[in-house]
Every structure is written in C-alpha cells, then in structure tokens.
Amino acid sequence: MSANQAPSIIWFRQDLRIHDNPALQTAIERGGPVVPVFIYDEKGEGKWGFGGASKWWLHHALNDLSSQLDDYGLRLIIRRGKSGEELKRLLKDSGAEAVFWNRRYEPDVIKRDKLIKESLTSEGFEAKSFNASLVFEPWEIKNKSGKPFQVFTPYWKHCMQQKIAPPVSVDHQQAKAPKQWPDSLAVEELALLPDIGWDTGFYDAWTPTTAAARQRLGKLAASNASGYTKNRDRPDMDGTSRLSPYLHFGQIGPREVFAAFDKHDSDGTKGARKFLSEIGWREFSHHLLFHFPHTPTEPLREEFNHFPWEMDEAYLQAWQKGETGYPIVDAGMRQLWATGWMHNRVRMIVASLLVKHLQIPWQEGARWFWDTLVDADLANNTQGWQWSAGCGADAAPYFRVFNPILQGEKFDPNGDYVREWVPELRPLDTKVIHQPWEADLDQLGGVVIGRDYPAPIIDHKQGRNRALQSYEKLKALRSK
Known part of the structure; x- marks a missing residue:
C-alpha cells in the first residue's frame, strides 16, 4: 500500500x-x-x-x-x-x-x-x-548566556518578543475512515471513575468538554478579562478563568487562548495582559520541568536538601481534611475535596501553612494535590509547591510566611467563601469568622471552638517564628 x-x-x-x-x-x-x-x-x-x-x-x-x-x-x-x-x-x-x-x-x-x-x-x-500544548518549546527559549531562565519576569518578557504561532487549522472534512476498525475497549472498561461516590460534587462544578472550555474562553476574551486583575484573588467570586484542567488535558490549547484575545485587542486592558501572563507562568513551569527534570521530587535550590523539615502525620491529616482551625485554609482544602479544584490564591495560603507553619515537606503537599486536583499538572504542581516552600525558581522572598488570618480578611472580606465550605462557621459574626478562637460568645452564635470547629493546630506567631528560625539555620549552612 x-x-x-x-x-x-x-x-x-x-x-x-x-x-x-x-x-x-x-x-x-x-x-x-x-x-x-x-x-x-x-x-x-x-x-x-x-x-x-x-x-x-x-x-x-x-x-x-x-x-x-x-x-x-x-x-x-x-x-x-x-x-x-x-x-x-x-x-x-x-x-x-x-x-x-x-x-x-x-x-x-x-x-x-x-x-x-x-x-x-x-x-x-x-x-x-x-x-500542541505550549506556545514555546522549552528548548527554544534561552537567556543571554544560552541557559534556561530561572526567573519569570525576564523569561516572559523574552517570550513576548517572539512570534506566537496561530492555532493549526484542521480540515476535519477531509478525514477518511479505514474500511475496518481495530478492536477497542469502551471508556468504561478503563475503570477511571471511583468506586465510592466522593466525586459527586465534581458534576456540579465541571463540564469536562471542549465546548465548555471554548465557551468559557470566549466569554473571558469577549470581556477582555476586564476585572481579572481586581477579582482574581477573591475566592468568594468567580474571578478566575477555570481553564486549567482544560489546558492540562488539551481540550483547549494555549495558542487558541492567545488567538482569542488577539481578536479582542488584548493590549486594551490590564486584565487581559495579566491573564495572558498566567498562561506565561504555565509556560515557565514547563520550561523549568524540562530543563530541571529532578524537581518533581527534589528542590531546584540544592541547599534546601538540608532544610529541617518535620514530618508529622497528625498535622498532615488535619491539613488534608480541612481541620487546621484556620478557616480560609480549611475552606480551601474542603473545596478541593468536594470539587477537585481550589482557588489559586487559596492554594498559596494552604501551601504556606503546610510547609512553613508546620514545616511538613513540600513533597507531601504536592502528592496530595496530585491526587485530588482535576488540573493536576506535573509542571505546574511542582513549580507551585517549590515556590511556596522557597526552594524553587522565582521564590524570593523565599522566607515569606502568609498570615492565614490576614489573608482571609483581605481576600474573603465578608466570609462568604468560608461560610460556603465550612458550614459549621456560618453563624459567626463576619468580624471574627477568620479567627473564631478570638470571638466572644455573642459573636460565635452558639458555635463552640474545640467541639464544633477545631482551635488552630499551631499558633500563627509560633509557626511563623519557627519557620524564620529554620530559614536562618539554612542561611547559616549556606555561608559555611
């Protein structure tokens, strides 16, 4: 033939x-x-x-x-x-x-x-x-020394000076079928769905189709992502694209994202530029994974092999179950379990608590996310957790410790996100919903801390100070 x-x-x-x-x-x-x-x-x-x-x-x-x-x-x-x-x-x-x-x-x-x-x-x-899955091949982008980038801003600035290829036009009408098809399994025979119904909430949260991806992208591009910069950090609002699982499974491609915004003059709003830079962060993560293939299990910054991590199973399980006593953290972990997704701002907050307050190895958090996220992507997951732990690229200031109370008050100001995912705290006064252990009886609305909702598993100041001391020890080791 x-x-x-x-x-x-x-x-x-x-x-x-x-x-x-x-x-x-x-x-x-x-x-x-x-x-x-x-x-x-x-x-x-x-x-x-x-x-x-x-x-x-x-x-x-x-x-x-x-x-x-x-x-x-x-x-x-x-x-x-x-x-x-x-x-x-x-x-x-x-x-x-x-x-x-x-x-x-x-x-x-x-x-x-x-x-x-x-x-x-x-x-x-x-x-x-x-x-088909990246705008730029990882080996195509190099710094002035001919080496891979390790800082995002110069990486993306360099990328934006390159030509972006348009989406590939596929002539489906010309596709020919064979006279006889090979044998095939049914999708159901792969047994991908869980035996127990922990995925019930997924069906309300997602429509895993290409049509849904293109509809969401079209809506975002038509508005030129107006409000994206302002609302993207608010977990109580639908301010993010939610395109990550579609991009991971290739139901939509990054070239299509850029093409969609080009049609709507993407230079016109800060929101559009910011959103496209998030696509850039995805590109950067793949760039790093390709050039540093050890990073899914080992830190990019070698000195972090000596960081004094403390593995504590009880702490880890409390974090996984959303029972840390910090409402914004617990809301995020419960949203993750219920929907297979977590708001990006909250991902940073929950990761900071695990690796800095509790000093549990970042690899444990990465493994949990890998199993529970519908958008689990090795490049993005690795980069995100290494950034949170301070051991990856672009992690300065690596010693920053998020305050889960202030983060909750700033990005969930009315407590709506917490009330949605931590229902036992719904009766609380908004003034205290992000630190219920400080509330008086009237503000608690009948909720008993330690019975209905746990007290914090670690005091914020104590956890922060311990983290900073560990970073100082690491700094001392580097100087020897």
Missing part, C-alpha cells in the same frame, strides 16, 4: 481535541485513512500516574473526544497497556504505516516517547511528534 493510501495513527494523549491539533492535521494531510487512538498506560507515566481526580476528568474528556470524532465518521480506539507494544499491535491490525502524536514534557514520558520513536523508525514506520 502506498504512503498516501496507507492509514495513519493519531496517538492522542493530553491533546484531547480535534481543533488546533497538528498531529491530527498531519495524519489527514497524508491522505490515507486516519485511526485515532488513546492508550491508557499508567506504567508509562512513571512515578506520576493519574491521580483520582484526574482519572475522573479523563473519563469524561475521552467520551467527549469520542463524540467529536464521531461527527466526522471517525472512532476513538482505546487500548490499555504499554504504549510502544500497543502501537505496534495497532500498526499491524490497521495496516498503518505512520504514527503521529503531540509532545508531552514530563521527564519519564520524554524518555518513553524517545524510545518509541526510535523503535518505530528502526522498523520502517514514520513517527513524528508535534507541539
């Missing part, structure tokens, strides 16, 4: 969309039938297999992708097993002579994909990968 007649496999991974998909467009342009494939390969993910919340999202995203492909006469073939072995089986079953996919940037996945490409090429198959 000639090249322009032989089928091509499009291997879907974290690019679960049919628009702005260069691998899919290349398969269509090749001329032969197109065989869309998803392989559930948990071992191929290395140390970072899908967490529980991510599996929930993946289940629904795969169903959504399958429905989109159906509209063009294509089927999503689903397999489970080692990616390389399954691809070779599919090549044999379908008679395909080429495999196209879009790149991922996690260290273990890079190693796996490299071996797969080498193996397929050595056997005479065409194997090509493309960029």
Whole structure:
C-alpha cells in the first residue's frame, strides 16, 4: 500500500481535541485513512500516574473526544497497556504505516516517547511528534548566556518578543475512515471513575468538554478579562478563568487562548495582559520541568536538601481534611475535596501553612494535590509547591510566611467563601469568622471552638517564628 493510501495513527494523549491539533492535521494531510487512538498506560507515566481526580476528568474528556470524532465518521480506539507494544499491535491490525502524536514534557514520558520513536523508525514506520500544548518549546527559549531562565519576569518578557504561532487549522472534512476498525475497549472498561461516590460534587462544578472550555474562553476574551486583575484573588467570586484542567488535558490549547484575545485587542486592558501572563507562568513551569527534570521530587535550590523539615502525620491529616482551625485554609482544602479544584490564591495560603507553619515537606503537599486536583499538572504542581516552600525558581522572598488570618480578611472580606465550605462557621459574626478562637460568645452564635470547629493546630506567631528560625539555620549552612 502506498504512503498516501496507507492509514495513519493519531496517538492522542493530553491533546484531547480535534481543533488546533497538528498531529491530527498531519495524519489527514497524508491522505490515507486516519485511526485515532488513546492508550491508557499508567506504567508509562512513571512515578506520576493519574491521580483520582484526574482519572475522573479523563473519563469524561475521552467520551467527549469520542463524540467529536464521531461527527466526522471517525472512532476513538482505546487500548490499555504499554504504549510502544500497543502501537505496534495497532500498526499491524490497521495496516498503518505512520504514527503521529503531540509532545508531552514530563521527564519519564520524554524518555518513553524517545524510545518509541526510535523503535518505530528502526522498523520502517514514520513517527513524528508535534507541539500542541505550549506556545514555546522549552528548548527554544534561552537567556543571554544560552541557559534556561530561572526567573519569570525576564523569561516572559523574552517570550513576548517572539512570534506566537496561530492555532493549526484542521480540515476535519477531509478525514477518511479505514474500511475496518481495530478492536477497542469502551471508556468504561478503563475503570477511571471511583468506586465510592466522593466525586459527586465534581458534576456540579465541571463540564469536562471542549465546548465548555471554548465557551468559557470566549466569554473571558469577549470581556477582555476586564476585572481579572481586581477579582482574581477573591475566592468568594468567580474571578478566575477555570481553564486549567482544560489546558492540562488539551481540550483547549494555549495558542487558541492567545488567538482569542488577539481578536479582542488584548493590549486594551490590564486584565487581559495579566491573564495572558498566567498562561506565561504555565509556560515557565514547563520550561523549568524540562530543563530541571529532578524537581518533581527534589528542590531546584540544592541547599534546601538540608532544610529541617518535620514530618508529622497528625498535622498532615488535619491539613488534608480541612481541620487546621484556620478557616480560609480549611475552606480551601474542603473545596478541593468536594470539587477537585481550589482557588489559586487559596492554594498559596494552604501551601504556606503546610510547609512553613508546620514545616511538613513540600513533597507531601504536592502528592496530595496530585491526587485530588482535576488540573493536576506535573509542571505546574511542582513549580507551585517549590515556590511556596522557597526552594524553587522565582521564590524570593523565599522566607515569606502568609498570615492565614490576614489573608482571609483581605481576600474573603465578608466570609462568604468560608461560610460556603465550612458550614459549621456560618453563624459567626463576619468580624471574627477568620479567627473564631478570638470571638466572644455573642459573636460565635452558639458555635463552640474545640467541639464544633477545631482551635488552630499551631499558633500563627509560633509557626511563623519557627519557620524564620529554620530559614536562618539554612542561611547559616549556606555561608559555611
């Protein structure tokens, strides 16, 4: 069978969309039938297999992708097993002579994909990968010394001087189906959904489809993200984009984000510029992960290998359950458990309490987020936790300790966020809702601290002072 007649496999991974998909467009342009494939390969993910919340999202995203492909006469073939072995089986079953996919940037996945490409090429198959999930490839952006950036502001300034490619136009109408489809599992056979119904609240919080992502992006871009700068730090308001899980699973791409704002003159508002810089922070996180692949488990700043972390299981469990006695922290942790997501400002507050007040290793927080976030992304998760611990890039001042009381009062001024997620505190007077242990009986509205809601597991001043002392010890070690 000639090249322009032989089928091509499009291997879907974290690019679960049919628009702005260069691998899919290349398969269509090749001329032969197109065989869309998803392989559930948990071992191929290395140390970072899908967490529980991510599996929930993946289940629904795969169903959504399958429905989109159906509209063009294509089927999503689903397999489970080692990616390389399954691809070779599919090549044999379908008679395909080429495999196209879009790149991922996690260290273990890079190693796996490299071996797969080498193996397929050595056997005479065409194997090509493309960029669908980033605006800039990590190896393309270098500082004046030719090295990777480690500070965000100069990184993003440099990026904004580069040309941003438009979304890839995919001619779906030209896609051809094979005469016979290979065998496939049903999405349900992957058993991605939990056996117990802890995910009930996810369905109210999310619609894991490409259509929902594009609708949310369109609304944000049409307003030029007006109010984003002002409201993005308010967890009691719908002031963020909530596009993170859609971006992680590739139901929408960053090139589409920039293109959407270009249509609405993105230079016109501070909100638009600020929002696009958050896309830049995502790019920066992938830049760091690619160049420093050890960072998911080890600090970027080597001296933090000597930081005096103190592992305390009781503290960790209280934090995980949202029972720390700090209302803004507990609200965030309960929102996370109920919806698979947490407001970004609150993520910083809860992380600060864990790694600074309690001095529990940042890796413990990263693991919990990995399992409970629907937008769990190795690059973003790693960068966020290392920033919070002070051991990563752009972490100055690394010794900053968030005050959970003041943070609550500033960013949840009416206590609405706390009341939503910590219902036992709803009767409290707004003046004391962020530090209920200081309230008198009238302000508590019948709530008993220590019975209905816990007292703080650590005093703020005590935790802050202990953290600063630990940073001073680390500083002394560095100077030796």
